[in-house]
Amino acid sequence: TAERTFTSLADKLYFLCELSWEMLSTDEMSLNYRLFPDRIRRLFDSVVQQEKDLDHWHYDMMGQSMLVRNAEGDYTPAHRSLLEFFVAYKLAAELGVLAADFTELAQAQSGLAGNAAPQDYTWSDYFQRQVDDNGEVVAIAPLQGFVSESLVQLRQTVGKGVLTKAVLDLIVPMNLTPPTPLPYEGRGELNNGKRELDNGKGELDNRKGELDKETGESYSPLLAGEGQGERSKSALLAILEATRGKTEEEVGYVGGNAATLLVKVAQNAIAGKELSSAVIKGADLANAILHNVNFAEANLADCVFTQTFGSVFSLAFSPNGKILAIGDALGEIRLWRIADGKQILICKGHTYSVKSLVFSPDGQTLASGGGDKTLKLWDIHTGKCLNSLQGHAKTIHSIAFGSNSQTIVSSSEDDTIQLWKLGKGQYIMTLHEHTDAVRTIAFSPNGKTFISGSEDQTLKLWNIETDRFSQTLQGHTKAIHSVTFSPDGQIIASGSDDHTIRLWDIDNGQCQKIIQGHTNAVRTVAFSPNGKMLASGSRDGTIKFWDIQTGECLKTLRSPRPYEGMKITGVKGLTEAEKTSLKALGAVD
Known part of the structure; x- marks a missing residue:
């Protein structure tokens, strides 16, 4: 030999x-x-x-x-x-x-x-x-x-x-x-004359690595151990601890890679840990639960966190449900194809946040409004801006299309509602009945009336043919942020900063029911297609589903907050936008 x-x-x-x-x-x-x-x-x-x-x-x-x-x-x-x-x-x-x-x-x-x-x-x-x-x-x-x-x-x-x-x-x-x-491919031998991992046969020494009956792949029994979850966590946590107070040059990506492995072993592996002044560069924390971690003064440069829609101000589905439009804080509108989740267009033109988006009933045009006071119309096939309508003096909060796709209504922080004819971008008129910012508007299913909700705590019902309001609905004690019609057009639902939802009879303008259960402002309300259930979203982090007849809460969904209590005071390596996103998921500064 x-x-x-x-x-x-x-x-x-x-x-x-x-x-x-x-x-x-x-x-x-x-x-x-x-x-x-x-x-x-x-x-x-x-x-x-x-x-x-x-x-x-x-x-x-x-x-x-x-x-x-x-x-x-x-x-x-x-x-x-x-x-x-x-x-x-x-x-x-x-x-x-x-x-x-x-x-x-x-x-x-x-x-x-x-x-x-x-x-x-x-x-x-x-x-x-x-x-x-x-x-x-x-x-x-x-x-x-x-x-x-x-x-x-x-x-x-x-x-x-x-x-x-x-x-x-x-x-x-x-x-x-x-x-x-x-x-x-090419499974390598490790041969010292006594033990052999034979290329392609999956044999180790005298213990045979059997072929998996389902996949047909060979594997070594070497890889089938019980593991050492707790020991691994302790070792990796000790490494993270060792990076505290060190410079980025001294640590490099050691802390970041250790943190990535930790949260892959267990999502909550570093929850509640004291990691102030640690160097955790380049960690993938997107799926981690980081409740009450103290990252104060830590270096989190290049870390990946859960993506939050905290910077997204508006969403709209196309009438056929195939496209989702998203308006963000930077003034960009992104169109996503629902079937494969791919982004298909970016519409650029707004200079401030896009507060409202709505598709025309025929699905060919997208309207947007936002902080730059303009109302823009977009071709959904090319992303080209078809028209930019100016008239409001302050931020546009809400937009609604008429049923014929030719009339559009916008509401603004300037206390007004404006009506537009889309053919040539023609301004029709301005409605001045509200005394404070008009936060929300919605057309009735038949397109003959629309409802507006304002920070003046009132709802106003308007006749599109006369351009005048027919009723004022009063009852909310704080600003109204969302309003919608039931599918049959007989009930109006409104959500307010007073934490309540009110259901109104469109014929007599009376409040039929006050729905209570949220512990913070109700920002959005929507009816189910059959009109028997109402969904509401609130700043309390919950979405609730309500029985319209009884007012009973049928189900509550709680927004995931994987970074609840995570301290990021003085943290290094994160942009202000990233910090804002983390706060939206529970982090505290």
């Missing part, structure tokens, strides 16, 4: 992990055979110093299939996923989160002190073996498990950048329970 440079399975594992890291981290996917002796000497230090100790490395390289050699002697990976697997193994070990079943492979080490109790090592310490005066490798205690490297050491690897999704997805199962298939 030929002599071998790698005297243990653990050494070969270490070599492949470090070589994979070098290739991936530098994006150099080729390494010439002449460079291998230097790499081996650098990794194994005093154990491999003499040239004769390197003479047999090529036997080991010929006995593996992870790296493929060409005629020029350049080694390249058989598949990138193989490199990603070994890098994930290395980083999981360096972070101290490698589960016992995975650690078993690294335990296959030579030169162990037979009577010594197993102990924990860092990844680097375990493989940096010493030799005695006679040149013999000093025996060490067997490996029990890997513990985290120092922050200084982690900065050179885990801290170099945001870990890729492929590597993260491989690390997570290494400290959780689900078995993970090996990379599907």
Whole structure:
């Protein structure tokens, strides 16, 4: 049998992990055979110093299939996923989160002190073996498990950048329970003459990795361990703790990657933790529950949080339900196709927030109004602005189309309602009956009347043919923010800052019912298609469904607030818009 440079399975594992890291981290996917002796000497230090100790490395390289050699002697990976697997193994070990079943492979080490109790090592310490005066490798205690490297050491690897999704997805199962298939192409051998992970056969030593009966994929029993959820969380939390008070240069992306892994292990893993002044750069916290985390003075640069529609001021569905229009705080309108969730158009023209959107009944035109005091009409096929109508002196709060798609009504902070004829963008008239900002308007189903609600606490019912109001509905004690007609046009529902919903009879203008249950302003109301149920949305963070006949609350949906109580006072690396979004989901400044 030929002599071998790698005297243990653990050494070969270490070599492949470090070589994979070098290739991936530098994006150099080729390494010439002449460079291998230097790499081996650098990794194994005093154990491999003499040239004769390197003479047999090529036997080991010929006995593996992870790296493929060409005629020029350049080694390249058989598949990138193989490199990603070994890098994930290395980083999981360096972070101290490698589960016992995975650690078993690294335990296959030579030169162990037979009577010594197993102990924990860092990844680097375990493989940096010493030799005695006679040149013999000093025996060490067997490996029990890997513990985290120092922050200084982690900065050179885990801290170099945001870990890729492929590597993260491989690390997570290494400290959780689900078995993970090996990379599907070119499964590499790890052969020291005794144990063999056979390429393509899924065999490890004498334990057969059976083919999954459903997927047909082979996997190693090495990957099917029970995991170490709590130990992993403790290790990662300790790393986050170590970043507190450090500079971004000292930490890099260590804290961010640790946080990403933590919340992948458990969504609430850092809920309630004291992380003030921590450096958590580039973390993916989009699906995390961060209740009562203290991020005061922390560096959260490049972190990804749950996207909130806090900056979205208006929404509208097209009549056929195929397109959703969204107006935002920056004055942009985005059209999304419902079927595949793809954005199809951006309409740009407003200079301030878009407060109101509505499609024409024929679905061909979109009307918008907002903080720049203009009413704009858009072609939904091209995104081109067809007309820009000016007349209001302040923010436009609400827009409504008449049933013929030719008449549009707008209401404004300037206390007025304006009527427009769309053919040529012709202004018709201004209605002045309200004494405060007009927040909401809605047409009746037959298009003959419309209703307006104002901060003057009144509703006014208007006849579109005479352009005069026919009734004033009074009862709310604070500003009215939303109004709508029932499908049969006989009932009007209104929502107010007084926390109530009122139902009104359109014939006599009397309040039929006061619906109570919200604990903050009611900002929106809408009838179900059959008119038997009413939905309401409130600043109290809930959507409630009501029985129209009884006024009973049928169901309550509570807006998710994954960042409830999360402190972001003095936080670094976030824009004001990002802070506003976090506050909308519960964060406090």
